[in-house]
Amino acid sequence: EFSGWAQHAPLGSEKRSLFPNQVESEPLQSKGAAAFKRRQPPHIIFILTDDQGFNDIGYHSTDIRTPTLDKLAADGVRLENYYVQPLCTPSRSQLMTGRYQIHTGLQHSIIRPRQPSCLPQGLVTLPQRLQQAGYSTHMVGKWHLGFYRRHCLPTRRGFHTYFGSLTGSVDYYTYGSCDGKSLCGYDLHDGESVAWGRGGKYSTHLYTQRVRKILATHQASQQPIFIFVSLQAVHAPLKPPKSYIYPYRRMANVLRRKYAAVVSIVDEAVHNITYALRRYGYYRNSVIIYSTDNGAQPFMGGSNWPLRGCKGTYWEGGIRGVAFVHSPLLRHKRRVSRALLHITDWYPTLVRLAGGDVSQEQGLDGYDIWPVLSEDRILVIGVMSPSKTRSSQYV
Numbered sequence: 001e002f003s004g005w006a007q008h009a010p011l012g013s014e015k016r017s018l019f020p021n022q023v024e025s026e027p028l029q030s031k032g033a034a035a036f037k038r039r040q041p042p043h044i045i046f047i048l049t050d051d052q053g054f055n056d057i058g059y060h061s062t063d064i065r066t067p068t069l070d071k072l073a074a075d076g077v078r079l080e081n082y083y084v085q086p087l088c089t090p091s092r093s094q095l096m097t098g099r100y101q102i103h104t105g106l107q108h109s110i111i112r113p114r115q116p117s118c119l120p121q122g123l124v125t126l127p128q129r130l131q132q133a134g135y136s137t138h139m140v141g142k143w144h145l146g147f148y149r150r151h152c153l154p155t156r157r158g159f160h161t162y163f164g165s166l167t168g169s170v171d172y173y174t175y176g177s178c179d180g181k182s183l184c185g186y187d188l189h190d191g192e193s194v195a196w197g198r199g200g201k202y203s204t205h206l207y208t209q210r211v212r213k214i215l216a217t218h219q220a221s222q223q224p225i226f227i228f229v230s231l232q233a234v235h236a237p238l239k240p241p242k243s244y245i246y247p248y249r250r251m252a253n254v255l256r257r258k259y260a261a262v263v264s265i266v267d268e269a270v271h272n273i274t275y276a277l278r279r280y281g282y283y284r285n286s287v288i289i290y291s292t293d294n295g296a297q298p299f300m301g302g303s304n305w306p307l308r309g310c311k312g313t314y315w316e317g318g319i320r321g322v323a324f325v326h327s328p329l330l331r332h333k334r335r336v337s338r339a340l341l342h343i344t345d346w347y348p349t350l351v352r353l354a355g356g357d358v359s360q361e362q363g364l365d366g367y368d369i370w371p372v373l374s375e376d377r378i379l380v381i382g383v384m385s386p387s388k389t390r391s392s393q394y395v
C-alpha cells in the first residue's frame, strides 16, 4: 500500500490537493476515503557521480558550466549541508543499505578487484525493497561493491537489470580495469555476463543510451521504475572527447580543462535523461536525485573550494557532497536546504516514497527526509532510549 507522501499531508485538507502539481490533469475525488485515491508511487531516478567536488557544479563554481544541473537544482531543492563518505565503496554501501559503513563492514577503503569482499549478503538493499514494493529496478554504471562471487552482483542484490563496470577507475572507452600494473581486465558487464564487443563508446554516452532504452521500453503508467544511474564520471582517467574540451580552451589548468569537459558531458547526459523522462511519460510522477559519492581529487582536476581537504579525507572537502532533488512532487520547490542530511537517508526516504515501511527494520542509520525535502520541515531526532528504539519527529 502506498503511504509515502500521503502520510505527511495535513489532515482535513481535502480542499487542497495532496498532490498539488498533478491536480490539473487528475483531480482527486471529493468525498471521504475516496479522496485518498491510491496512486502509483513515483518513478525514481538516482544519478550518482563519482568524485565530483563541491566546487564542480555550475551553481557553486566560477569556471564550470552545467546549465541543465543548475536549472534542475534551481527548480527543485539544492542540498547544501549534505554528507557522504570520503570514498566510493563506503559511500555506495551506505546508499544501498541505509546503514553507516561501520555496519556494512566496508569502512576501510575501496574494494580492490582482487579482493574477495562485497556488500554483505545479510543486508537488505534499497533496490530489493523497491522490488518488494512493486518497482522495476535497473542499474547502469559503476558498482564497486564487490563481485568475487555471483551472489555479490547487482542482479543478485536487487536490480532486475544491470549494465556497467563492477570495479573503479575503468577506462572510459576500452573498459579496461587494472589492479596494480600486473593485472588488467575488461570490465563492462550486461546482467551477469561480460559485455564483449560493447566497448569503444565513451561511457557517459553509452550509459545514457542504456537509460534511454530502459525508459523507452518500460511502460511508465503500468509500473513504477527505479533507475540507479551510477556514472563513472567524473573520476579519473579523464579522457573527454575533444569537442567538449573546446569551450574550456582558455582555462589555464589543463587538468581542470579536461575535468570541466567531463562534468559538461554529465550535464548533457542529465539533459538527455530528463528529456526521455518527459518524452516517455515519467516526468510528472518522478523524483530525480543527483548526488556525488565523495569529494573531488584536486590532483585530478577536481575542486572542493572553499572546503578544506579532498577525497579520502574526513575534512569537509572529502565528505560534504554536491546534491539536489528535482521533482514535480515537491511541495516547496525552488529553494536551498541547509538541513543536515546524509547519504544513508535515501534508503528509508525512497522506501517510504515507494509505499514501503521501514519502522520494523533493525539497525537503520538513515531517516526518512521526504518531509524535509518536500515541505521544508525540520527533522528532530530524539536521544536513543535504553531499548535503543529511535525517536524522531518532523516539526
Ligand SMILES: [Ca+2]
Pocket: 050, 051, 087, 088, 235, 293, 294
Ligand atoms: Ca568516488
